[in-house]
Amino acid sequence: MPRPSNTDARREQIVLGLQRVMAERGYEKATVSAIAQAAGLTPGLVHYHFKNKQEILLELLARLGRVWRARAATVDEGAPRERLEKLINAWLARDRSADPGAVACWVALGAEALRQPQVRAPYDEVVREALARLEEGVELVLEAEARPTGECRAIAAGLMAAMQGYLQLGVANPDSIPRGSAARTVIAMAHGALDAQVTQPEGRSR
Amino acid sequence: MPRPSNTDARREQIVLGLQRVMAERGYEKATVSAIAQAAGLTPGLVHYHFKNKQEILLELLARLGRVWRARAATVDEGAPRERLEKLINAWLARDRSADPGAVACWVALGAEALRQPQVRAPYDEVVREALARLEEGVELVLEAEARPTGECRAIAAGLMAAMQGYLQLGVANPDSIPRGSAARTVIAMAHGALDAQVTQPEGRSR
Amino acid sequence: MPRPSNTDARREQIVLGLQRVMAERGYEKATVSAIAQAAGLTPGLVHYHFKNKQEILLELLARLGRVWRARAATVDEGAPRERLEKLINAWLARDRSADPGAVACWVALGAEALRQPQVRAPYDEVVREALARLEEGVELVLEAEARPTGECRAIAAGLMAAMQGYLQLGVANPDSIPRGSAARTVIAMAHGALDAQVTQPEGRSR
Amino acid sequence: MPRPSNTDARREQIVLGLQRVMAERGYEKATVSAIAQAAGLTPGLVHYHFKNKQEILLELLARLGRVWRARAATVDEGAPRERLEKLINAWLARDRSADPGAVACWVALGAEALRQPQVRAPYDEVVREALARLEEGVELVLEAEARPTGECRAIAAGLMAAMQGYLQLGVANPDSIPRGSAARTVIAMAHGALDAQVTQPEGRSR
DNA sequence: GATGAATGAGCGTTCATTCAT
DNA sequence: AATGAATGAACGCTCATTCAT
Numbered sequence: 037m038p039r040p041s042n043t044d045a046r047r048e049q050i051v052l053g054l055q056r057v058m059a060e061r062g063y064e065k066a067t068v069s070a071i072a073q074a075a076g077l078t079p080g081l082v083h084y085h086f087k088n089k090q091e092i093l094l095e096l097l098a099r100l101g102r103v104w105r106a107r108a109a110t111v112d113e114g115a116p117r118e119r120l121e122k123l124i125n126a127w128l129a130r131d132r133s134a135d136p137g138a139v140a141c142w143v144a145l146g147a148e149a150l151r152q153p154q155v156r157a158p159y160d161e162v163v164r165e166a167l168a169r170l171e172e173g174v175e176l177v178l179e180a181e182a183r184p185t186g187e188c189r190a191i192a193a194g195l196m197a198a199m200q201g202y203l204q205l206g207v208a209n210p211d212s213i214p215r216g217s218a219a220r221t222v223i224a225m226a227h228g229a230l231d232a233q234v235t236q237p238e239g240r241s242r
Numbered sequence: 243m244p245r246p247s248n249t250d251a252r253r254e255q256i257v258l259g260l261q262r263v264m265a266e267r268g269y270e271k272a273t274v275s276a277i278a279q280a281a282g283l284t285p286g287l288v289h290y291h292f293k294n295k296q297e298i299l300l301e302l303l304a305r306l307g308r309v310w311r312a313r314a315a316t317v318d319e320g321a322p323r324e325r326l327e328k329l330i331n332a333w334l335a336r337d338r339s340a341d342p343g344a345v346a347c348w349v350a351l352g353a354e355a356l357r358q359p360q361v362r363a364p365y366d367e368v369v370r371e372a373l374a375r376l377e378e379g380v381e382l383v384l385e386a387e388a389r390p391t392g393e394c395r396a397i398a399a400g401l402m403a404a405m406q407g408y409l410q411l412g413v414a415n416p417d418s419i420p421r422g423s424a425a426r427t428v429i430a431m432a433h434g435a436l437d438a439q440v441t442q443p444e445g446r447s448r
Numbered sequence: 449m450p451r452p453s454n455t456d457a458r459r460e461q462i463v464l465g466l467q468r469v470m471a472e473r474g475y476e477k478a479t480v481s482a483i484a485q486a487a488g489l490t491p492g493l494v495h496y497h498f499k500n501k502q503e504i505l506l507e508l509l510a511r512l513g514r515v516w517r518a519r520a521a522t523v524d525e526g527a528p529r530e531r532l533e534k535l536i537n538a539w540l541a542r543d544r545s546a547d548p549g550a551v552a553c554w555v556a557l558g559a560e561a562l563r564q565p566q567v568r569a570p571y572d573e574v575v576r577e578a579l580a581r582l583e584e585g586v587e588l589v590l591e592a593e594a595r596p597t598g599e600c601r602a603i604a605a606g607l608m609a610a611m612q613g614y615l616q617l618g619v620a621n622p623d624s625i626p627r628g629s630a631a632r633t634v635i636a637m638a639h640g641a642l643d644a645q646v647t648q649p650e651g652r653s654r
Numbered sequence: 655m656p657r658p659s660n661t662d663a664r665r666e667q668i669v670l671g672l673q674r675v676m677a678e679r680g681y682e683k684a685t686v687s688a689i690a691q692a693a694g695l696t697p698g699l700v701h702y703h704f705k706n707k708q709e710i711l712l713e714l715l716a717r718l719g720r721v722w723r724a725r726a727a728t729v730d731e732g733a734p735r736e737r738l739e740k741l742i743n744a745w746l747a748r749d750r751s752a753d754p755g756a757v758a759c760w761v762a763l764g765a766e767a768l769r770q771p772q773v774r775a776p777y778d779e780v781v782r783e784a785l786a787r788l789e790e791g792v793e794l795v796l797e798a799e800a801r802p803t804g805e806c807r808a809i810a811a812g813l814m815a816a817m818q819g820y821l822q823l824g825v826a827n828p829d830s831i832p833r834g835s836a837a838r839t840v841i842a843m844a845h846g847a848l849d850a851q852v853t854q855p856e857g858r859s860r
Numbered sequence: 861g862a863t864g865a866a867t868g869a870g871c872g873t874t875c876a877t878t879c880a881t
Numbered sequence: 882a883a884t885g886a887a888t889g890a891a892c893g894c895t896c897a898t899t900c901a902t
Contacts, residue, residue: 042861062357064270068897080863083898140356147353150346150414151268160415167418187427190420193411194404194427197419201407205399208356209366212373213403214396221393221400221435228434229427246881248886274872287887289873451864451902458865474769476682480893492867495894552768559765562758562826563680572827579830599839602832605823606816606839609831613819617811620768621778624785625815626808633805633812633847640846641839660882686876698884701877 046085049075051099054092059137063093063148093148093155100142101162108169116180117230120173121223127166127199128219130206140207146200167196174230183233191229198222252291255281257305260298265343269299269354299354299361306348307368314375322386323436326379327429333372333405334425336412346413352406369402376401380436389439397435404428458497461487463511466504471549475505475560505560505567512554513574520581528592529642532585533635539578539611540631542618552619558612579608586642595645603641610634664703667693669717672710677755681711681766711766711773718760719780726787734798735848738791739841745784745817746837748824758825764818781814788813792848801851809847816840 053075057066068089072079086092107126111119130139149159171192178185202218259281263272274295278285292298313332317325336345355365377398384391408424465487469478480501484491498504519538523531542551561571583604590597614630671693675684686707690697704710725744729737748757767777789810796803820836 046861062270062353064268065357067895078863079897080865080899081861084861089897144353144356146410146414147268147350150349151266151271156414163411163415164418187423190423190427191430193419193423194408194431197407197411197424197428198400198404198431199407200410201403201405202400204352204406204410205369205403208352208362209369212369213399217393217396217399218403221396222403224397224435224438225400225404225431226434228432228437229430231434231437232430247884252886273870275870284888285872286874286889290886290888295872451900453863454865472769474682474765476680477769479891481891490867491893492869492895493865496865496867501893555768556765558822558826559680559762562761563683568826575823575827575830599835602835602839603842605831605835606820606843609819609823609836609840610812610816610843611819612822613815613817614812616764616818616822617781617815620764620774621781624782625811629805629808629811630815633808634815636809636847636850637812637816637843638846640844640849641842643846643849644842664882685874696884697876698878698886699882702882707876 043085046077046081047095049077050082050085050092051096053077054096055135055137055141058096058144059135059140062144090152090154093145093152094158096141097145097155097158097162100138100145101158103138104162104166108166116173116177117227120170120177120226123169123173124195124199124222124226125219128202128222130218139203143204143207146204163196167192170195174226177230178233181230183230184235185233187229187233191226191233194229195222195226198225249291252283252287253301255283256288256291256298257302259283260302261341261343261347264302264350265341265346268350296358296360299351299358300364302347303351303361303364303368306344306351307364309344310368310372314372322379322383323433326376326383326432329375329379330401330405330428330432331425334408334428336424345409349410349413352410373398373402380432383436384439387436389436390441391439393435393439397432397439400435401428401432404431455497458489458493459507461489462494462497462504463508465489466508467547467549467553470508470556471547471552474556502564502566505557505564506570508553509557509567509570509574512550512557513570515550516574516578520578528585528589529639532582532589532638535581535585536607536611536634536638537631540614540634542630551615555616555619558616575608579604582607586638589642590645593642595642596647597645599641599645603638603645606641607634607638610637661703664695664699665713667695668700668703668710669714671695672714673753673755673759676714676762677753677758680762708770708772711763711770712776714759715763715773715776715780718756718763719776721756722780722784726784734791734795735845738788738795738844741787741791742813742817742840742844743837746820746840748836757821761822761825764822785810785814792844795848796851799848801848802853803851805847805851809844809851812847813840813844816843 050071053071053073054066056074057070061070068082069079071089071092072082075082082092086095104127108123111122111126113119114122145155145159149156171188174188174191174195175185177183178188199222202213202222206213206218256277259277259279260272262280263276267276274285274288277295277298278288281288288298292301310333314329317328317332319325320328351361351365355362377394380394380397380401381391383389384394405428408419408428412419412424462483465483465485466478468486469482473482480491480494483501483504484494487494494504498507516539520535523534523538525531526534557567557571561568583600586600586603586607587597589595590600611634614625614634618625618630668689671689671691672684674692675688679688686700687697689707689710690700693700700710704713722745726741729740729744731737732740763773763777767774789806792806792809792813793803795801796806817840820831820840824831824836
């Protein structure tokens with residue numbers, strides 16, 4: 037007559053505990069005790085449900101990946117430029133489900149991915165996937181408008197960089213961003229970069 | 243006949259030690275021992291020259307700030323759009339003096355600034371200064387071309403975000419950025435955002 | 449089915465460990481390692497049960513305070529002079545429960561109280577309480593014998609000083625005190641000081 | 655052509671530096687740096703003039719011993735009871751040469767003597783000498799008054815204890831001592847204890 | 861499943877002491 | 882005589898992890 041397993045619920049609790057603590061202290065200072073406390077549990081129990089601290093981080097990363105993916109999945113119709121705009125909005129919209137903590141966490145995760153190879157791999161995976169969707173969106177526009185597509189990877193990377201940069205800037209220096217301008221500005225920059233793709237004999241494509 | 247002071251040289255050594263270690267392990271894992279070892283010194287000596295670990299970080303931050311500032315200071319002539327391009331190049335050029343480590347460090351510092359108020363203040367100062375120069379550059383262009391300047395802060399923030407994002411992306415996922423495309427793409431996005439500033443009765447200024 | 453808590457017992461163990469070590473080395477040299485070893489525990493565990501080293505000291509101080517208080521509480525009957533004698537005996541009797549270590553510790557605590565405000569407060573509290581009881585005892589005698597009570601605070605302070613001094617002398621130079629003479633001598637001095645309180649026109653009350 | 659030696663002056667400076675620092679921090683926290691700073695010197699120089707930290711302490715102790723001895727030496731005339739009073743005054747007078755720091759230092763030294771055998775020996779020596787003079791003074795009184803001298807060692811110890819206790823109480827709880835009452839009260843207690851020495855068949859000598 | 865006591869490695873920091881100059 | 886850089890051994894403390902209950 038074993039107790040009914042509640043592992044899934046507990047793991048969820050713990051992951052959210054890490055998210056909360058990590059958002060305000062970073063990963064290194066998110067002690068197992070603090071995570072447990074934020075989750076309303078005890079430290080020992082954390083290690084009953086997770087092999088170690090890193091595993092919690094990996095699950096949090098997977099979770100955030102799923103969130104971004106779900107958002108991006110809603111973007112699948114409309115005119116090419118419109119779709120690209122929606123994709124950008126999906127990353128930068130501060131209005132929706134996004135805990136404020138989730139964004140801070142994502143930024144912190146970026147820093148952590150630099151150091152821990154095991155974190156880096158899945159983090160890269162999310163970034164790569166986002167990049168791929170952006171590139172696809174960019175390519176679609178360029179093809180639809182009969183423009184050269186040679187820069188489409190570079191443009192996608194530029195948009196990704198701008199979005200990641202906005203997330204970080206928003207966490208670190210929120211005052212520096214005029215309210216509500218983030219998505220709008222990235223979209224403006226996107227259009228500008230797309231419009232610059234014209235077939236030129238002398239071939240200068242900025 | 244005292245031994246001649248070598249404090250300045252030692253402090254420099256130690257700061258560079260932190261830069262090296264921090265670039266590959268992050269601040270938390272850059273133990274004083276590791277810093278000392280990287281500098282070819284003993285841990286005790288590190289604390290002889292610095293009050294504590296954070297003070298080394300602050301000196302490193304000040305150092306990086308000086309580097310960016312020096313680069314930006316070289317940009318002071320040319321046509322408005324050209325000056326803005328140079329400003330962007332000053333942040334993103336990977337070719338010059340920039341240790342590879344310095345960029346990784348700057349990214350890690352951004353994460354650290356989120357947690358330590360004493361780091362945040364000078365970090366913000368550098369970012370604010372860069373933003374101010376960008377805004378000034380953007381405004382100059384818009385005025386020279388008789389365009390509305392209402393979005394110039396938003397555009398500056400967008401460029402800053404893109405540049406910071408490129409630094410991070412470059413450290414974390416270098417393969418995702420087509421070689422040499424970073425500055426070029428930000429410049430393209432900048433021109434696009436600038437060109438979008440037109441006086442329109444129906445007023446859509448992206 | 450958690451493991452039953454043994455915190456109280458462990459804290460007791462640790463406090464006694466400090467008492468033992470401190471009695472022979474003083475507080476500064478009572479390292480957490482040494483305390484743990486004296487208690488048969490590991491250093492980590494000490495910090496599991498106490499926030500820091502000072503907290504152990506405070507608990508030890510509270511403990512000693514309780515001991516003195518309990519001793520003094522037994523003195524509550526008899527003729528006034530007799531009660532005062534008993535009070536003195538309560539401080540100076542070496543025969544009873546007093547670990548030899550407890551006295552040495554009390555002396556060391558006196559030195560520590562001078563430097564650490566957080567120790568000073570509760571230490572002073574114990575001293576003040578003892579002084580109050582002495583003063584009360586002295587006043588009772590003087591009133592019962594229709595003597596002037598103006599000097600009763602001074603006499604109480606003198607007795608307190610003598611008792612504290614005996615404790616210290618006993619720890620530092622035990623040979624200088626004829627065996628068993630401490631309480632007896634303080635009592636003799638008390639009687640002398642009390643007898644000196646007489647109403648005199650020319651009013652010199654030594 | 656060596657530099658003229660200034661060792662004696664320097665040692666004096668350093669010892670006084672220790673006295674100042676020790677009075678307010680205790681011996682353990684009187685770092686060599688702090689001592690040097692208080693003396694207006696550098697840490698290295700301290701070790702040039704003293705083999706180690708303990709040696710400074712020993713010299714300070716010797717110094718204080720000389721001060722007490724000098725004071726006691728002035729007491730050499732008058733009636734027996736008067737001489738005893740003067741002896742007590744020599745220890746407790748707060749008015750004269752006594753730095754406030756010297757008393758605090760003496761108290762701290764008492765604590766240190768408990769732990770360091772090398773300090774204990776000379777400390778004991780001072781205490782023993784003071785005791786001897788007190789005993790001599792007490793004996794003189796008792797003999798002059800044809801009282802039994804059996805208790806003279808105990809009385810001397812009692813006076814010593816009271817005086818030491820007053821010093822400590824004065825440093826730790828100055829408010830508990832009515833202003834100016836210390837010497838007066840010890841003198842009263844002394845007279846009381848002396849008066850109690852009477853030849854009694856039933857032999858109760860308190 | 862759950863608790864919290866227990867461990868041990870490692871951290872930042874302090875400091876008496878030494879030594880080249 | 883004097884300086885202050887340099888060392889190395891400790892110290893108090895933190896924390897991920899283990900484990901008996």
